[in-house]
Amino acid sequence: MSQPVVGRPSYAAVLRLPHARRTFGAALVGRLSYGIVALSVMLAVTRSTGSYAVAGTIMALFGATSVLLSPFRAALVDRHGPRPALLPMALLYAGLLGALAAASWRPGTSALLLGVLAAAAGAATPPLGPSMRAIWRELTDEPALLQRAFSLDGVAEEILFVSGPLLVGALVQIAHPAAGIVASALLVAVGTCAFVLSPAVRDVRPATADPTAAAPSPARGKGALLLGPPIVAAGVGLALGAMDLLVLAFAAQQDHGDSVVAWILAALSAGSAAGGLLNGAINWRISTRVRLPLLTVGLALALAAAGLAPGLVTLTLAVACAGFFVAPALTTAYLLADETASPARRTQAGAWVNTAVNAGISIGTATAGLLVAQLPLGLCFALAGGITLLSALACTGRRAPSSVRSTPPSVPSSIPVAVPTASDTSRAV
Known part of the structure; x- marks a missing residue:
């Protein structure tokens, strides 16, 4: 935990927290994968099948499993800790993306095979965003610093989701769209590995779960x-x-x-x-x-x-x-x-x-x-x-349960997140 700050801390003070730059940078590398994967998959599947309808259906499968199963993947991180949960998840996700890239590289690949691979990859998407927000709370318990930390996190994630499609657009000028899927797999594997090996993450142990709140x-x-x-x-x-x-x-x-x-x-x-x-x-x-x-x-x-x-x-x-x-x-x-x-x-x-x-x-x-x-x-x-x-x-009309921890009125505390758009199918990661 950081030392209490005097006065009003800056965003630069957030990056001076112990291990903050290393941990945050690694998380952003992994999260850049989510900024480029949706458009890459859409373009690669369209080229492979020659059908926008098929590509749209496959993207819907990828987005549905990624989004709807997000709380359950996050529960695994809470239950087992970020390192034991995120690393296998990221490697499985990267492997499935690699398989999807290989399948979509060839014209005429079965739409069923592409759909199965896309749905499986979405189901394994590691929740790096929620995990990084939880780690900010490990890095500091000072409310003013924590507020700036989440603000910086949110703006950086916004930049990733805006710049990701631009990078894909540049990449497809020189390579097959499936190369974007490969790049996404590499980014999430490298970023997650660096993230869980950070001293701020590797020593985190799961909190004792409430047995009445297992689901x-x-x-x-x-x-x-x-x-x-x-x-x-x-x-x-x-x-x-x-x-x-x-x-x-x-x-x-x-x-x-x-x-x-x-x-x-x-x-x-x-x-x-x-x-x-x-x-x-x-x-x-x-x-x-x-x-x-x-x-x-x-x-x-x-x-x-x-x-x-x-x-x-x-x-x-x-x-x-x-x-x-x-x-x-x-x-x-x-x-x-x-x-x-x-x-x-x-x-x-x-x-x-x-x-x-x-x-x-x-x-x-x-x-x-x-x-x-x-x-x-x-x-x-x-x-x-x-x-x-x-x-x-x-x-x-809804009141917090008695167990809610209240933030003191004079303490600012907020966690900005990236702005989702209709074209972003993996915001819940």
């Missing part, structure tokens, strides 16, 4: 995870999934190309990164339980207001404003889940929030796709904002 469920009575954070995370994810499709529909309605959509969604990410950094730097005087619905209401209102935009410039500003609330809302959801969970379920707590975000993204995208063909676009924005607002109201 990884977010609703299991006293000591269970609070339902509020996953509910709000699902609402935020739904807003993000709907926003991606609605922005695309708005651009098409005004006869603009797909490149414009990319710039608008980039504004969303920029707004989220700015909001996450600011949220991490503020000395909050209200509790996470109060902050969570307030931030979500801000997102809901900004999303609804985006439907009133008369043109692309105002839409871009509205989307950036909505993004400004995304990372803080998800950050606070992570924090509240972490406060609710016992030490024996800390990694799993974050994984449940991640799973809820990804589920919300999928539902939001699918629902917006159905509504946009039937209703005016402005009303679709308003409905998406309204559902997000309902998730905030649901959170206000």
Whole structure:
């Protein structure tokens, strides 16, 4: 643990924590794999099968097993410790990605074989993100330092998920798309090995589990995870999934190309990164339980207001404003889940929030796709904002169990995370 800090620590102070740079750098190397794997798999499978429909189905299988099984993989980390759980998981994941790359390199490979390999690889995805957040708490118990640590972690992860597809785009100019899958396998293997060998990780022992809380469920009575954070995370994810499709529909309605959509969604990410950094730097005087619905209401209102935009410039500003609330809302959801969970379920707590975000993204995208063909676009924005607002109201009606650890009102504590988009199928890792 670090020594208590005096005054207001900087982000640089986080990197001066013992073993922080080595551990964090290794985790980022492994997590870069998740930024490039989705697009690489999509392109490689499309080239191998010649079918976008098959590629979409296989990506859905990969994303479903990766996201839905995330809490159970995180439970293994909590139960056995990061080193015994993550290393075999990462090596299995890398091996399955290698097999998928080899199979997709050849034209005409069976879609069934590709689907089985993709689903198996997704099921083995190591939860490096939740594991790194748990290790930050091993590195320091100083609330102000911990706040900056999670802020730095979230912004760095955001950069990885934005830059990953760009790296794939450069790679496919000189190599087969399956080379991106190979690169992803190497990154996760090397990064995870370096991560678990770090002194900050290798000596971590699993906390004694509560025998009444063995099953990884977010609703299991006293000591269970609070339902509020996953509910709000699902609402935020739904807003993000709907926003991606609605922005695309708005651009098409005004006869603009797909490149414009990319710039608008980039504004969303920029707004989220700015909001996450600011949220991490503020000395909050209200509790996470109060902050969570307030931030979500801000997102809901900004999303609804985006439907009133008369043109692309105002839409871009509205989307950036909505993004400004995304990372803080998800950050606070992570924090509240972490406060609710016992030490024996800390990694799993974050994984449940991640799973809820990804589920919300999928539902939001699918629902917006159905509504946009039937209703005016402005009303679709308003409905998406309204559902997000309902998730905030649901959170206000739920109280933490008696075992919840409260953060002192004068101590800021938040955990920004990367902003998911509809194209990111492995955010819960």
